[in-house]
Each structure stands twice: as C-alpha cells, then as structure tokens.
Amino acid sequence: MKLQAVRNTPKILPEQAAEQIADRIVAGSFAAGQQLPNEFDLAEQLGVGRGTVREAVKILVSRNILEIRRGCGTFVCSHPGRVEDPLGFSFVRDKKKLALDLCEVRMMLEPEIAALAAARATDQEIESLRKAAEEVEQELLAGRDHGGKDMELHRLLAVCSRNQVVEQLIPMIQRTISIFITLTDAQLVEETIRTHRRLIEAVKNRDADGARDAMREHLENNRQRIRIMPDHAENQERQEKR
Structure with missing residues (x-):
C-alpha cells in the first residue's frame, strides 16, 4: 500500500x-x-x-x-513505541521509596490482572503459566537469579487478562520486579513459591477471587520485606564509613 x-x-x-x-x-x-x-x-x-x-x-x-x-x-522496532524504562525509574536514587510507591501501584493493578486472567485464560495459556511458575521455583531453589523467569510469568499473566492496555503496562511492571528482587535480595523464597503456586492453582480453577487474593498476598510479602530494610540514607552512611 x-x-x-x-x-x-x-x-x-x-x-x-x-x-x-x-x-x-x-x-x-x-x-x-x-x-x-x-x-x-x-x-x-x-x-x-x-x-x-x-x-x-x-x-x-x-x-x-x-x-x-x-x-x-x-x-x-519489535515493539514500536515501547521503551525499556518509560518512567525513568533507573534514575531514581532512593530505590526503597520507589519500590514502596510502585508496590502501591502494583496493588491497584496486579490483583485485578490476576482475576481477569482466571476468568479469561485459555487452557493452553494456563499450562504456560504453570510451566513459567515452575521455572521461577527451580531458579529460586537453586539460588540463581530468577528475575528473568519472574518477569516472564508476570508477562504471561498480563497477556491472559485479554486487555491490551494491561499488556502495554508490562514494561513498568517488569521494571518493578527487578527493583524488588534487588532490594529483597531474593530472600522471600518460600513466600514467593507458595503464593505463586496458590496463584496458578486459582487461575487453573477459574477462581478470580482466589487469584486476586494470592496476588495481594504476594505483593504484601514484598512490601513488608522492603519496609524493614535500611533506607537510602542509612545505606549511604554505611558505605561512607567503610
């Protein structure tokens, strides 16, 4: 044309x-x-x-x-108009404050994304979610970096929502996952495995409320872990004393 x-x-x-x-x-x-x-x-x-x-x-x-x-x-471009860090999160110095703020946003979005996925995902997509969750679990138990696998799980969940706006929000969600993993140092192994399993089971059973609750618990675990971490000023002071 x-x-x-x-x-x-x-x-x-x-x-x-x-x-x-x-x-x-x-x-x-x-x-x-x-x-x-x-x-x-x-x-x-x-x-x-x-x-x-x-x-x-x-x-x-x-x-x-x-x-x-x-x-x-x-x-x-493979994803026309999409940029890796659309909101400039990589330039924010206080990652703890940023992670907590982003957690609030994720709490508004991701439980409902999970509920939509439970209502709309195909059987094939549910199987893909299950495999993705298993891969995250394997990386966690082996003590390896699970960030990439975790991002893929959240990407698949967003696709299952059948909402094109949600799919475009994936870059922001993925950026927050990497920040959370960096801050928590992947210490929430048992909690992550348990909530992921609960989430996938709820989606498989077409249980929108269960999927919503599992995602809320998953995010709340991250938020509580981040809250007890030293803030940016304390970390900077410790580094200066070394």
Whole structure:
C-alpha cells in the first residue's frame, strides 16, 4: 500500500512524513521487524525530498518506532513505541521509596490482572503459566537469579487478562520486579513459591477471587520485606564509613 503524499499543513514536512509512516505501521502495512522501503522509494511515495525522509526516520528512531541496522536498512522496532524504562525509574536514587510507591501501584493493578486472567485464560495459556511458575521455583531453589523467569510469568499473566492496555503496562511492571528482587535480595523464597503456586492453582480453577487474593498476598510479602530494610540514607552512611 502506497503512502499518501505529504500535504501543506502547519506541521513541518519531516513531522508529516513521520506521521504518515507511523500511521502505516499502526494500520499493519509495515509489521514489527519488517524492513521499510529504501529512502528513494519512500521519498517518491510521500512526494518529498530524500532529506525530509531522513529527518522523518530520525524522528521515528528517537521514538523507538524505527531502528537503523547499519548495512541492512531501516526496520520497524519489535515493539514500536515501547521503551525499556518509560518512567525513568533507573534514575531514581532512593530505590526503597520507589519500590514502596510502585508496590502501591502494583496493588491497584496486579490483583485485578490476576482475576481477569482466571476468568479469561485459555487452557493452553494456563499450562504456560504453570510451566513459567515452575521455572521461577527451580531458579529460586537453586539460588540463581530468577528475575528473568519472574518477569516472564508476570508477562504471561498480563497477556491472559485479554486487555491490551494491561499488556502495554508490562514494561513498568517488569521494571518493578527487578527493583524488588534487588532490594529483597531474593530472600522471600518460600513466600514467593507458595503464593505463586496458590496463584496458578486459582487461575487453573477459574477462581478470580482466589487469584486476586494470592496476588495481594504476594505483593504484601514484598512490601513488608522492603519496609524493614535500611533506607537510602542509612545505606549511604554505611558505605561512607567503610
């Protein structure tokens, strides 16, 4: 499908061109991971110069919609528009305060996500959840870093909710998981295994209330553990004395 030619509007030409390309990605003309036409062809389709196309591509690269692979061309990002740390959590110094604040947000969201998953997940998805929980458990019992496996479990749970907004919140949820694991030093082994098992069993039984309660307990365990940890100022003072 050809792009519409850019027309005179209050927006500058590169912004118009970028908008046209982004619209085609949303419409499915360019899929995630697909290579775009070359610069010359895009310029012809848009009715603009190649310099305008270059600037439009730069705009979309800055928004994590396109990526340039040297020697290969320009491609649609695997998750267009999504950034790893959308809220800038990695730049917050007081990780304890951040983790507690994020826990409040997770308490608002994840119990309901779990309840939706119990109501909407397919049998195949429930089996995937069970396997993901088992993998987390294996990593915990072996004393290995379970962060990646835990993130995958929460990602699958969000997918099972059948809510596209929830799925877009996954990056934020995953960022909080890594912060929680760092702060708690993976000390909540028994509690994590128990609440995960309870959660998966509730989803399997289509028990929305049970899934909601299991997730609340899981998050509350994390919150209580974080609360008793030294705060940022105390940690900094200890490091300075060493």
